[in-house]
Amino acid sequence: MVMSVDSDASGAPATGTAPDQARVLRALADPLRMRIVSLLSREALCTTHLVEETGAKQTNLSNHLKILREAGLVDTEPCGRFTYYALRPEALTGLAADFAALASAARLTAEAGFKRSC
Amino acid sequence: MVMSVDSDASGAPATGTAPDQARVLRALADPLRMRIVSLLSREALCTTHLVEETGAKQTNLSNHLKILREAGLVDTEPCGRFTYYALRPEALTGLAADFAALASAARLTAEAGFKRSC
DNA sequence: GACTGACATCACCATAGGCTGATACGTTAC
DNA sequence: GTAACGTATCAGCCTATGGTGATGTCAGTC
Numbered sequence: 001m002v003m004s005v006d007s008d009a010s011g012a013p014a015t016g017t018a019p020d021q022a023r024v025l026r027a028l029a030d031p032l033r034m035r036i037v038s039l040l041s042r043e044a045l046c047t048t049h050l051v052e053e054t055g056a057k058q059t060n061l062s063n064h065l066k067i068l069r070e071a072g073l074v075d076t077e078p079c080g081r082f083t084y085y086a087l088r089p090e091a092l093t094g095l096a097a098d099f100a101a102l103a104s105a106a107r108l109t110a111e112a113g114f115k116r117s118c
Numbered sequence: 119m120v121m122s123v124d125s126d127a128s129g130a131p132a133t134g135t136a137p138d139q140a141r142v143l144r145a146l147a148d149p150l151r152m153r154i155v156s157l158l159s160r161e162a163l164c165t166t167h168l169v170e171e172t173g174a175k176q177t178n179l180s181n182h183l184k185i186l187r188e189a190g191l192v193d194t195e196p197c198g199r200f201t202y203y204a205l206r207p208e209a210l211t212g213l214a215a216d217f218a219a220l221a222s223a224a225r226l227t228a229e230a231g232f233k234r235s236c
Numbered sequence: 237g238a239c240t241g242a243c244a245t246c247a248c249c250a251t252a253g254g255c256t257g258a259t260a261c262g263t264t265a266c
Numbered sequence: 267g268t269a270a271c272g273t274a275t276c277a278g279c280c281t282a283t284g285g286t287g288a289t290g291t292c293a294g295t296c
Contacts, residue, residue, distance in 0.1 A: 025147040030284080031140050041223040043232040047243060060285055062244055067283095081242050081293045082236050089228060092221035096214050103210035105159040110207060114161040118200050118272095148254080165273060178255055180274055185253095199263040199272050236242095 020072065021098070024091060027071035032056060033064050040074060040087040047083060138190065139216070142209060145189035150174060151182050158192060158205040165201060 028034055032054060039045060039053055050061050065085060068074045073091045077084040108114075146152055150172060157163060157171055168179050183203060186192045191209045195202045226232075 022147065022149050022152065025143060025152070026283095029140065029143040029147040032284090034140065034143070037220065041220050041227060043227055043234050045234050046236055048236065048241095049234055057286070058243075059245090059287075063284075066244080078293095079236075083243065084233060086228060086233075087220075087224040089221045089225040092217050092224060096217035096221055099210050099214035099217060102155065102159050102205075103207045103214055106205040106210060107207040109159060109161055110204060115202060115204075116161050116163050116167055118164055118166065118197075144253095150254090166271095175256070176273075177257075177275090181254075184274080196263095201273065 021095075024071045024073060024095060027067050027073055028095075030064070030067075032060075033068055036061075036064060036068065036085075037073060037087060040085055044077070044084045044086040046079070046085065050085070139213075142189045142191060142213060145185050145191055146213075148182070148185075150178075151186055154179075154182060154186065154203075155191060155205060158203055162195070162202045162204040164197070164203065168203070 028037065035054060036050060039050065045053070047058060047061055047065065050056075050065075051058055054061065056064075065074065068085075069076060071091070073088060074085050075088055077086065146155065153172060154168060157168065163171070165176060165179055165183065168174070168183075169176050172179065174182075183192065186203075187194060189209070191206060192203045193206055195204065
């Protein structure tokens with residue numbers, strides 16, 4: 001079984017729905033957002049903490065957090081006037097599984113020397 | 119052990135070197151490039167094949183292939199006047215491992231309810 | 237009820253990045 | 267050698283996206 005990216009391939013839809021994956025990857029492809037994700041993997045934080053940790057401006061962080069939220073990578077939990085952000089493990093496990101499947105397919109292809117002739 | 123993304127964290131450098139990862143993720147964050155990667159996971163192809171499969175223009179594909187190459191995701195093997203592109207499994211296994219580590223860290227954080235107080 | 241703090245949204249600018257046509261380069265075929 | 271083909275590179279356009287300051291909104295605090 002392969003990535004959920006393309007329409008062909010062998011059967012069962014992988015972990016995430018197809019259109020999601022591009023969005024998730026684009027969300028993770030930014031260094032600051034990746035930093036945020038890494039920080040959130042250890043503890044839930046609110047924007048104030050992230051401002052301290054990253055040195056980025058509040059507005060900027062708010063934008064990035066919105067992107068992470070819309071990609072389904074983080075959950076928000078309002079707590080008084082604070083908003084806690086927590087990483088959603090499912091989003092990452094799906095990606096990890098997809099990449100692992102791709103990697104094993106690629107290894108098989110490389111070892112068997114599958115090559116379309118011109 | 120956590121992502122190779124940030125400088126802190128617990129010890130061993132993960133699979134890929136840090137600056138690489140952003141580039142790899144950016145390379146994968148494009149739908150067409152992801153499609154290419156998916157196609158290459160099953161068999162090595164040259165640009166002509168990819169033009170047929172994706173319907174994209176040759177120039178466009180050449181650009182995307184360059185990005186994938188510079189990200190270390192694909193290898194090129196000249197074959198006469200053709201150039202075969204093959205997916206490099208290592209790049210994917212590294213990513214898969216990193217995401218799996220992140221996911222398990224996130225799951226632990228979620229279950230234990232780690233949360234920095236404001 | 238007025239104020240402060242946490243956070244989101246908006247409008248704007250600057251840059252990056254994707255797509256394209258034109259073109260250059262190397263290889264095979266004649 | 268010349269022509270045809272596969273591929274890479276270049277310059278230009280256009281859209282997407284990240285960063286910023288100003289502003290709005292809501293929840294506590296006095």
